[in-house]
Amino acid sequence: MATPIQMPSLSPTMTEGKIVKWLKKVGDKVTSGEALAELETDKSNLEIEAYDDGTLAEIVVGENQSAPVGSPIAYLTPKGGKAAAAPTPAAAPKPVEAAAPKPPAPAAQATSAASAPVASGGRRVRASPLAKKIAKDRGLDIAQVQxxxxxxxxxxxxxxxxLARGVKAPAAAPSAPVARKAPTAATVARPEARSEPLSSMRKVIAQRMTEVKPGVPHFYLTLEVEMDAAVKVREEAKAMELKVSVNDLIVKAVAMAVRRYPKINVSLQGxxxxxxxxxxxxxxxxxxQGLITPVIRDADTKGLQAISTEVRELAERARKRALKPEEYTGGSITVSNLGMYGIDQFVAIINPPQASILAVGAVADKVVARDGQMVIRKMMTATLSCDHRIIDGAIGAEFLRELRGLLEHPTRLLF
Structure with missing residues (x-):
């Protein structure tokens, strides 16, 4: 009898998965532990492995199709069994494609076909809509991009x-000049809106934010931090050819403040x-596609250089959707920094099951009062969001006060 291969649950928030690519075809022999398919979850791309030896007898969920966790995606015959004569993939339990739009007019169809990026040899290039638009606007041959x-x-x-490397568009073939009529209002086509299905990641973000914001009673605490000393530490590290950012200093300071005020290191479970x-x-x-929060484990015990290296490695693998579930789940508190976008101040929504999140703005020169005099200092605004069911205002205020002390006197981060 054929054994079903089920859609696995590869992360705590995963309810369905999308088959990106089958690595085996019907009739192939497989061994236990061998990768069968590439799967897109709500957070990353992972491989599905076989748990038994045998022959891939049938594929139920095809490429670019989704299925709920626990449902069969393929069938495997035991070792020595016979596979099906030909693949007969059935429709997926939940296709990811949106409903087919109304067919466009012939002129629109021709325009669409002409604008679709195609590589040499007629191979269609897989690219995001934003990437296609930027390439088209900048005159870049997208087929030359890896x-x-x-x-x-x-x-x-x-x-x-x-674009930074200087890849250019192919030279257009010479053609005879053609007289063109000026477009009239009747002939100019208005660009139509387009729709696309939510990605797996965006679906989970939408679901969790909808549940958290009404369900978790947030309160917010904001203070300003003088960052001159912290910026000086970063500059000294740079002079020693060490890559330490202001954000790395913030992560270390947050970790030490949590260690010194453990009442904020809590979560509510039931x-x-x-x-x-x-x-x-x-x-x-x-x-x-959305947002992900890789976790620096035991951040309070790690030095600035170690935190810097780990942050960069995790962020790079996050962008490649190559993180493992244990690398982005759990955590005591999250740091959300939008300072690099020029944002002065914002409030963030708690990332469950955590009970707090710190929103950090840009470090900027501001006029402040010191000893009755107006002076210019590098200031940063930090806003702490807390779950009021298990964290009170006084606890959050003590944590923020400690955080400010650590950042304004960063030598304390070494002890």
């Missing part, structure tokens, strides 16, 4: 890197308050 997204998909950063024994700090990383 994609770094899932399954080699060309994404925004690939286009930007190609009717139990969990007091975490370690300090694990999440880092919000923006992706083209």
């Amino acid at each position: 994609g770094s997204g899932p399954s080699g998909r060309v994404v925004k950063r690939d286009i930007e890197e190609a 009717d139990q308050v969990v007091h975490h024994g370690s300090v694990d700090v999440g880092i919000a990383v923006a992706l083209e």
